[in-house]
Amino acid sequence: MTAGEWRGVPNLARRHWQSLWLRRLFQALTWLGVMLLAILLFRIARQGAVWLDWDFLTSFPSRFPARAGIKSALAGTLWLIGLTALISVPVGVAAAVYLEEFSRAGRLKTFIEVNIANLAGVPSIVYGILGLAIFVRGIGLGRSVLAGALTMSLLILPVIIIAAREAIKAVPQSLRQGAMALGATRWLTVRHHVLPGALPGIMTGVILALSRAIGETAPLIMIGALSYVAFVPEGPMDGFTALPIQIFNWTARPQQEFHGLAAGGIIVLLAVLLLMNAAAVAVRHRFQRRR
């Protein structure tokens, strides 16, 4: 059957052709993204793989590329992300629960919502300036890993709140009504039905947010995170450095070997990120099965 025969649908052949062509275009664009990532990963792996060994993970930075490692940066990043998660997840989820389950519609709520949405788009360096003024100097935390974690928490809170709200919204209304019909208070409903139901979605948001935090450099440099540290932070008030800072520092060096080390650092950063993602998927999976 040709298009001309079917009078009700004009230009059918052209539409089919268009559809096919667009499909190919979208396919190509999708692959472009994947290809770019693959090329990037390949180049990084080729440059950095030779530097990756146990010593690289367990040595402090050094002016000799062969002796240099990322021990302090890796430890700093783990501390930073751990503390950031401890601070931002409870606060973020609590805020989302309040906004979705407890607050009444009104000017105040709209005001808060608009603010959170705007905060999500603020450049990270601005959070760095804020962190420097409030945490480092204001409360006098100094250039500690705690000050860094608080700054990072501010940075990712909007993302967590928005993701958690979406997840809570997606929990069917019938669940809430059922629980309340049986005499559960609002809190009991949230605690036993809404939160477990929303957990997979919340976890996804948390991981996305933490993944952003782990790669941030600008706010850390702003609050005065260090670049050369030959010790591992032993408490939240210790000075620290982080993987992105160490990587940045190495790429700026004139010696080629340091560029290799930077690539090695990137691989480690990616590995940490993947591990975090894997942990989140595992948790999500477990909760989904239990329900």
Added chain:
Amino acid sequence: MRKILLASLLIPALALGGAGCSGKKDAGESGTQLGGTVHIDGSSTVFPITEAVGEEFQMLHRGVRVTVGISGTGGGFKKFCSGETDINDASRPIKEKEALLAAEHGIGFIEIPVAFDGISVVVNPANDWVDHLTVAELHQIWMPDSPVKTWRDVRPAWPDREIKLYGPDVDSGTFDYFTETINGESQVSRPDYTASADDNVLVTGVAGDRDALGYFGYAYYAENTDRLKVVPIDGGGGPVTASHTTINNGTYAPLSRPLFLYVSTKGGERPEVREFVKFYLQNAATLAAEVGYVGLPARAYELGWQRFESGKTGSIFNTDKARSGLSIVELLSL
């Protein structure tokens, strides 16, 4: 997951309680064991030297922590002048404004030069016409509203090809020094050049462009001698090529600049800071060379240490005397 996370955070925290206390006790009892932290921030140009010194120093004094940040010379001075750090790495002398801020907070500072950086002017290896450039020609090329568009505009014998310029961006101390020396005023330059905060980008740019001319720190040329050609500079006494020798003995002028430590007098009273400064000056010549810079003449380090020991505060390098063509040893002897 959160419980595990919490536990993993608590364990090192508890360990700190124990370790921290015992560490302090040792220091107090024996009296010879150094402890404490030396807080350093400032220029990313000076960073590699300070990192190297810190690395060696901590091998000798295991109890001392040396921390180095890279907020930039200006950012570092802000912290230094409000008393947050003991030492500031600086790739230029302290400014009047910064010195005033320090005075406001009651911070005295001792200025100690620790190494030279020779700003290298480079072209592509395929460039076979440039044999040297005079300071006047550099000024002609880099001044604001420069009429130079092609190489022939610099010297009539050179080819009629567009000249492509590469240089550090406006936040860089190298830019400050180059513009002040060549154009007579800091931060004044023609704006139509390829600017980057990352010197490696400039190296790649010049290495891949036959018509390029660029400038950056000596270390970046020294690591890429096969991809770049350095241009001898005539500052009035004939063309001189940037090298370890010419930078060290002061003949590579006027594009050699000193790099500094600024030590706070209050910090300098602490034994660990004092030891660190001493160690720095004893080893800077060797370590600076290892990371791509040029050490000062030995006498300059002695004079620097004397300055520190006698607590001589204030800056000589931000005064007119520093621009009068005196050598670094002469300046320090003033």
